[in-house]
Amino acid sequence: MQGDTAWLLTSAALVLLMTPGLAFFYGGMVRSKSVLNMLMMCFGAIGLIGVLWVVYGYSMAFGSDVGGLLGNPFEIMGLSGLMGGNALEGTGFVAFQGMFAIITVALIAGAVADRMKFGAWLLFGGLWATLVYFPVAHWVWAEGGWIFDLGALDFAGGTAVHINAGAAALGLVLVLGKRAGWPKEPMKPHNLPYVMLGAGLLWFGWFGFNAGSALSANETAGVAFINTLTATCAAMLGWLLLERLRDGKATSLGAASGVVAGLVAITPACAFVDTWGALAIGAIAGVVCALAVSLKYRFGYDDSLDVVGVHLVGGLVGTLLIGFLGTTNVNADGVDGLFYGGGAEQLGKQAIGAFAVLAYSLIAAVVIGLIVKAITGGRVSTEDEVAGIDEAEHAESAYDFAGGRGGRPASVDTSVASGNAKKLEGSKS
Amino acid sequence: MKLITAIVKPFTLDDIRSGLEQLGVLGMTVSEVQGYGRQKGHTEVYRGAEYAVDFVAKLKIEVVTDDANVDKVIDAIVSAAHTGKIGDGKVWVTPVDTVIRVRTGERGADAL
Numbered sequence: 001m002q003g004d005t006a007w008l009l010t011s012a013a014l015v016l017l018m019t020p021g022l023a024f025f026y027g028g029m030v031r032s033k034s035v036l037n038m039l040m041m042c043f044g045a046i047g048l049i050g051v052l053w054v055v056y057g058y059s060m061a062f063g064s065d066v067g068g069l070l071g072n073p074f075e076i077m078g079l080s081g082l083m084g085g086n087a088l089e090g091t092g093f094v095a096f097q098g099m100f101a102i103i104t105v106a107l108i109a110g111a112v113a114d115r116m117k118f119g120a121w122l123l124f125g126g127l128w129a130t131l132v133y134f135p136v137a138h139w140v141w142a143e144g145g146w147i148f149d150l151g152a153l154d155f156a157g158g159t160a161v162h163i164n165a166g167a168a169a170l171g172l173v174l175v176l177g178k179r180a181g182w183p184k185e186p187m188k189p190h191n192l193p194y195v196m197l198g199a200g201l202l203w204f205g206w207f208g209f210n211a212g213s214a215l216s217a218n219e220t221a222g223v224a225f226i227n228t229l230t231a232t233c234a235a236m237l238g239w240l241l242l243e244r245l246r247d248g249k250a251t252s253l254g255a256a257s258g259v260v261a262g263l264v265a266i267t268p269a270c271a272f273v274d275t276w277g278a279l280a281i282g283a284i285a286g287v288v289c290a291l292a293v294s295l296k297y298r299f300g301y302d303d304s305l306d307v308v309g310v311h312l313v314g315g316l317v318g319t320l321l322i323g324f325l326g327t328t329n330v331n332a333d334g335v336d337g338l339f340y341g342g343g344a345e346q347l348g349k350q351a352i353g354a355f356a357v358l359a360y361s362l363i364a365a366v367v368i369g370l371i372v373k374a375i376t377g378g379r380v381s382t383e384d385e386v387a388g389i390d391e392a393e394h395a396e397s398a399y400d401f402a403g404g405r406g407g408r409p410a411s412v413d414t415s416v417a418s419g420n421a422k423k424l425e426g427s428k429s
Numbered sequence: 430m431k432l433i434t435a436i437v438k439p440f441t442l443d444d445i446r447s448g449l450e451q452l453g454v455l456g457m458t459v460s461e462v463q464g465y466g467r468q469k470g471h472t473e474v475y476r477g478a479e480y481a482v483d484f485v486a487k488l489k490i491e492v493v494t495d496d497a498n499v500d501k502v503i504d505a506i507v508s509a510a511h512t513g514k515i516g517d518g519k520v521w522v523t524p525v526d527t528v529i530r531v532r533t534g535e536r537g538a539d540a541l
Contacts, residue, residue: 186480188473247474257476293476306476 001088004216008092011212014205015099019046019106021201025256026110028194029305031187033388034114035194035398041109041121048122049105049129053098054079060134061097065144070135088215096212097137104133104161108365110305111169114179114187115385118393120376127368128168132361136164140353152353153326153335153346155224156213158268158319159357166312167358169303171365175373178302180382187304192252199256203232206263210270223330224270228263231270231282235262238286254290257310261289264314269322272334277325285317312358319354323347430525430538431499435490436462437510437518442488444509449492452501455541458491468516487518493525495538 023042027035049057056073063071076082082090105125112121139145140152140160147159154160179187189195210228214221239258240250265285266278273281293309296302303309323346326337336342372378379385384392391397437445442459449457463484470483494502499522506520530540 183478186482188475188480243474243477247477247479249474251474253475290477294478297478 004218005088005092007217007221008088008096008212008215011208012092012096012099014208015096015103015212016046016205018099018202018205018209019043019103021198021205022103022106022110023198024194025198025202025260026113026305028191028196028198029110029189029253030113031388032190032399033397034390035190036390036394036396037118038109038113040118040394041112041116042106044118044122045106045109045125046102048126049102050098052126052129053101054094057101057129057134058094058097060130061101061137062093062142065138065142068139068144068146068149070138071142073134093215096215097141100157100161100209101129101133101137104157104165105129107161107165107307107311108169108172111173111303111307112176113304114389115379116176117376117378117380120372120378123376124172124368124372127372128365131368132168132364133160133164136160136357136361139357147353147356150349150353151335151346152319152349153272153322154268154319154353155271156210156267158264158315159353162264162267162311162315163319163354163357164315164361166308166310166315167361168365169307170301170312171362172369173301173303173308175366175369176378178300179304180385182302182304183297189253192256195256196252199259203259203263206232206267210267214271220271220331220333227266227270227273227275227278230275230278231266231285232259232262234279234282235259235265235286235289238262238283239290240286242287242290257289257293257306258286261285261310261314264311265289265318265321268315268319269325271331272322272326274327274330277321277327280325281318281321284321285314288317289314316354316358319350320347323350430493430495430528430541432523432525433492433494433499433502433506433520434523435492435506435510435518435520436464436487437490437506438512438516439486439488441510441512442490445490445506448505448509449502452498452505454492454494454498454502456492460489460491462487462489466516466519485516493528493541495541 019042023039027038030038056077058079059076060071060073063073063075066072079094082094105128137160139147140154142148207225207228211221211225214224236255236258239254239261243254244250262282262285265281269281289310292313293306295309322337324337324339326335326342326346327340328334328336335346337346338344380389380392463486465484468485470481470485473480473482492502503520510518527537528540529536
């Protein structure tokens with residue numbers, strides 16, 4: 001019991017670390033003039049969703065069921081009654097699940113890089129979490145939630161987190177439009193080491209995300225943990241192999257992307273498949289996601305950092321493959337999929353859950369996006385976007401290597417400051 | 430006095446610097462620049478999207494010298510920067526009216 005609590009609290013901290021990791025994974029992929037905005041969208045999600053979660057989000061997701069659609073938002077408002085109680089089912093579980101809400105919103109940010117007003121982003125994030133994430137978490141994970149009752153399996157968030165965020169990303173991009181100059185102007189990543197570092201932090205945190213979802217330091221946690229290694233390694237190799245064959249070179253961005261694609265795909269399935277299943281899910285996700293990230297050029301939507309291609313597609317791969325590769329050999333709470341003698345029934349349930357969340361999140365994101373656009377304008381002016389959103393929205397620039405741009409403290413009497421500098425110079429000689 | 434400007438492959442910098450040092454050249458200015466001549470750029474691929482990188486990274490070396498040393502400096506730079514492959518760079522010479530050393534106010538050849 002105490003061991004379970006210790007693992008849950010540790011996992012919650014690991015999952016929080018994923019969001020700064022994601023910030024760097026995304027931040028390295030944007031241009032140097034908009035990296036701070038990308039980091040801020042992720043950190044902003046931590047601040048905003050963290051507050052909403054403890055005030056009413058947890059209650060909406062895990063409060064007493066109302067019609068299979070959401071929890072009673074007023075029941076556990078402000079975590080009333082949980083403080084000082086059992087941590088495994090109370091405060092620790094609230095913290096762990098809160099980290100999921102945070103990263104799900106942050107995931108969407110990658111689709112709207114370089115162009116969304118910061119206030120508009122926070123407004124969208126708050127509304128989407130309230131109207132989509134909190135209820136969908138209830139559908140999938142809470143007793144009484146309709147997908148939970150249907151029997152569709154989502155161990156750590158393939159449906160609730162990745163399909164959900166990926167579909168929202170697509171909806172928001174459709175409302176917001178493409179970046180100035182896309183796809184004609186080159187928009188290559190400005191710092192691939194950040195991307196690799198971010199992918200590493202994500203992977204590390206993901207062990208808490210997946211194995212922590214056992215909510216216990218038990219056999220199931222072990223299965224989820226090792227599959228989080230197995231599938232991810234296979235996905236990296238799959239992505240790199242495809243690149244080597246198609247483009248001629250195995251790239252570092254491909255390795256980082258393959259890692260994330262594998263993590264996404266194994267998330268729903270990590271406690272339900274054996275080693276062969278995990279290898280298959282990883283390899284398939286690596287190849288399919290590597291192909292899927294090119295869809296945006298064909299259909300003309302500027303999903304800037306491929307949230308759709310990696311998270312929506314990877315989430316679908318993992319969620320649906322449970323229907324083929326699930327086996328009760330590793331976990332009695334799981335199911336036998338089509339390849340393990342279980343018939344097609346589970347596949348059908350998985351598909352219903354996945355596509356219902358996809359459709360709801362997509363439509364809701366379009367509607368919320370339109371509302372946010374009407375209130376705030378949605379995106380910065382083209383002039384500010386081209387000059388760099390960091391300066392327009394945050395009055396900062398990320399890098400100052402040479403100091404050649406003439407910075408001086410605008411709030412200080414500079415005649416005094418420069419006088420001091422002269423004096424200092426004089427005292428040296 | 431002349432200003433000698435050389436655009437060279439970055440990896441040749443050290444050889445150029447030591448070659449000029451042996452001639453007694455006491456200073457130079459080096460900048461990282463991008464451009465293209467007959468050597469075209471290259472292609473990079475990010476998540477399957479190809480980017481043509483038109484400009485090639487080069488170094489620009491600037492040396493001011495008195496007229497008597499111009500040919501020696503040019504020879505030192507050219508021999509150090511030469512690989513025989515496309516993209517070795519260019520060297521050109523421009524006249525300089527005068528040079529002032531900021532610290533002392535010396536002018537002309539004394540300031541070199």
